[in-house]
Amino acid sequence: MNNTPKSFYVLYPKDKKIKDTLNAIKILSDNSQRTAAHITVRGPYSKKLTKSIVDAYSKDIANTSLHFSEVANFFDCGQNTVFFKCDDNEKLRKIWKKKGYKDFKPHITLYNGTDEVFAKKLFERLQQNFKSFDFKVDRLSFLESKSSDDMDFYRQRLKQDLVNYECFKDILNVDMDKEKIKTIDEYRKLNYISKFNAQLYKNEADR
Numbered sequence: 337m338n339n340t341p342k343s344f345y346v347l348y349p350k351d352k353k354i355k356d357t358l359n360a361i362k363i364l365s366d367n368s369q370r371t372a373a374h375i376t377v378r379g380p381y382s383k384k385l386t387k388s389i390v391d392a393y394s395k396d397i398a399n400t401s402l403h404f405s406e407v408a409n410f411f412d413c414g415q416n417t418v419f420f421k422c423d424d425n426e427k428l429r430k431i432w433k434k435k436g437y438k439d440f441k442p443h444i445t446l447y448n449g450t451d452e453v454f455a456k457k458l459f460e461r462l463q464q465n466f467k468s469f470d471f472k473v474d475r476l477s478f479l480e481s482k483s484s485d486d487m488d489f490y491r492q493r494l495k496q497d498l499v500n501y502e503c504f505k506d507i508l509n510v511d512m513d514k515e516k517i518k519t520i521d522e523y524r525k526l527n528y529i530s531k532f533n534a535q536l537y538k539n540e541a542d543r
Contacts, residue, residue: 342481344379345390347397347473348372353539354471356500358444360507360532363499364525365418365447365458367517371479372498375402375422375442378433384478393431394475400427401472407462408443409455416455418462419443431476454522461526467537504528507535 349355358373378385378393403423410417422428422442429440447458504512508531520528 342380342382343384344376344381344479344481345385345393345476346374346376346479347402348374348477350399350472350474351539353503354536356503357507357532357536357539358446359499360503361446361529361536363517364520364529364532365454366449367514368449373444373446374477374479375428375444375473376434376479377428377431377442377476379479380435380481390476390478397427397431397473398475399472400425401470402428402442403468403470404444405468407459407466409459411456411459415448416450416452417445417448418455418459419445457522457526458529461530462533464530465534469537507531 349358355373362369362373377397402425404420405423406421408419408421409415410419420443422444424440425442428442432440432442446462447455449455499514501512501514504510508528510528
């Protein structure tokens, strides 16, 4: 079995408030999440692309505004996956290349776990009062899948460095950290997600 980590290239929101809000929804949905909210656009690769290639793709896509039109899922595919669907975009399609995926279906995954019941509750909650939204993306970024050997370390690093727990205080008036988030019951978790979801639309309106 080949355990060599695979490389992907992804797009992150450029706006910090939108980035923090999406990451909060992800970590509330599953506190073992190991990547920040993103759109995967290329990969997997066995090694990194050259800087010149990445710079060329970034020139095509950076600062492009993408539109997210609905909450969707892959329940029919046997996956407990919930995501925000990104609409077709000419610039995004130009740099898109995901091996093993024939269809062009850009999206931001919010939950992709083992709990089917929670996935359906999350989908229903995010559908409530959903509003389409837009945000500009940053340059193309490298993302490496981690092997099982260093997964626990990587998860801890994520929760310390990539999740801005200050936004829990700002939006919910709740003190949160990487240990407290593990103890939140499902009822509060879904309520917090609803509030962050509403903040996502507010962030866009304030820009």
